Amino acid sequence: MKEVLSPLDIMRNMVEKLQTFYPTHDKKAGGIIQFHLRHLNENIDCYIKSDEKELRFFEGTAINPTVTVKSTFYNWLDLAGGKLNPVLGVMTGKLKFKGDTSFFKILPRKKLGKELDIPKDPVTKFEKNPQKYWTKPEKIIVLSASPRAQNGYTDYYLSPFIKGMRKNAEVELVHLAKYKINPCTGCFSCWMKIPGECIYHSKDDFNVLAEKMFTADLTVYAFPIYADSMPGILKNYFDRSVSRAYPYMIEGMNRVRHPRRYIHENHSMVVFSICGFFEMINFEPVRAYFQALAHNRHTPVIAEIYRTTAVGLYGNPFAFKMQRSVLNALEKAGEDIVTLGKIKRRTQKLIHQKFRVTSTDIDKVNEWWKESEGSQKNDY
Ligand SMILES: Cc1cc2nc3c(=O)[nH]c(=O)nc-3n(C[C@H](O)[C@H](O)[C@H](O)COP(=O)(O)O)c2cc1C
DSSP: OOOOOOHHHHHHHHHHHHHHHGGGOTTOOOEEEEEEEEETTEEEEEEEEEOSSOEEEEESOOSSOSEEEEEEHHHHHHHHTTOSOHHHHHHTTSEEEEEOGGGGGGSOOOOHHHHOOOOOOOOOHHHHOTTTTOOOOSEEEEEEOOTTGGGSHHHHHHHHHHHHHHTTSEEEEEEGGGSOOOOOOSOOTTTTTSTTOOTTTTTSSHHHHHHHHHTOSEEEEEEEOBTTBOOHHHHHHHHHGGGGBOSOOEEOSSSEEOOBSSOOTTOEEEEEEEOSSSOGGGGHHHHHHHHHHHHHTTOOEEEEEEESSTTTTTTOGGGHHHHHHHHHHHHHHHHHHHHHSSOOHHHHHHHTOOOOOOHHHHHHHHHHHHHHTTOOOOOO
């Protein structure tokens, strides 16, 4: 387990870090910076001793320091981190210095970012406004992530949507359940040991699938709601996709993200989800998830399709009419997505139309489950 670092550990680490820059620093000199820092009723006395070669850290009090700093530990950290102006710090009594304050110049101030050659991958016009810069996708991949693959309701609802898209584009349906994808172990080997390559690189199917997915101009992520989120196989796929980004951090749209290792210009995605319950609120967690994912993958979500009561609409004579209008609207949505890069509001409303659940409906569901208890049914 990681241990909680003490203020002395922090000071020691800070000096070790400074030492890495010290040999090339042009203000090297011999002397001592003494610290008397206060933290949670504790006195932290330590000092940095410098010569022409190195900076060394010591606990305790030195004889004849060149300069002494007296403050709280946090105020010193603010000063060291550039968040507290030294003059203001002295004026407000947050910092007290004794001796030759010009001696602080021996501490190197290295501005790291400037010298690092890291990929920029800035926000594109397409990402900001995909509809405005929409061009018909040549290739669409639908990643169907129901663990039941083609046997579930996910594919049942996907079918008219794919039919609509196929009128104007090449569409490939891929079943995630047919690929073996191990969960990420969090080892960061893909960012350190062999950049871009996971420890499972040739041991499972992630890479093959990721390469295939990379060929798509538009990706549809289709999945059922599992425990208020997505099925684990899809989350595993997204977790493993971290290997396809660089570890560096860059500015995105109002927040920080990673640059991509592989860039497919104007790539966008559609979220397509179904659930057993009746209310749209059941999609809120995945909705938030995909908003975040879209930003961090530099891939805008151009449409979201959420169908509640996915099981309840199927084969229910009292929902037959509604079911048909949902399926027709899904086909229309497929057509619109390809040509417009969006779904028209009217179509979206039909897909999302509410099934007004009554206590009789709930009773029927419960009866079904009661009857099914202990049965060998596999036609759910
Ligand atoms: C493990 C599991 C968890 C589920 N959790 C939810 C849930 O949190 N909310 C919901 O509305 N439906 C939930 N469902 C219902 C599924 O979304 C629904 O059965 C869907 O049809 C399954 O997709 P499939 O038919 O493509 O396999 C869950 C189903 C399973 C198997």
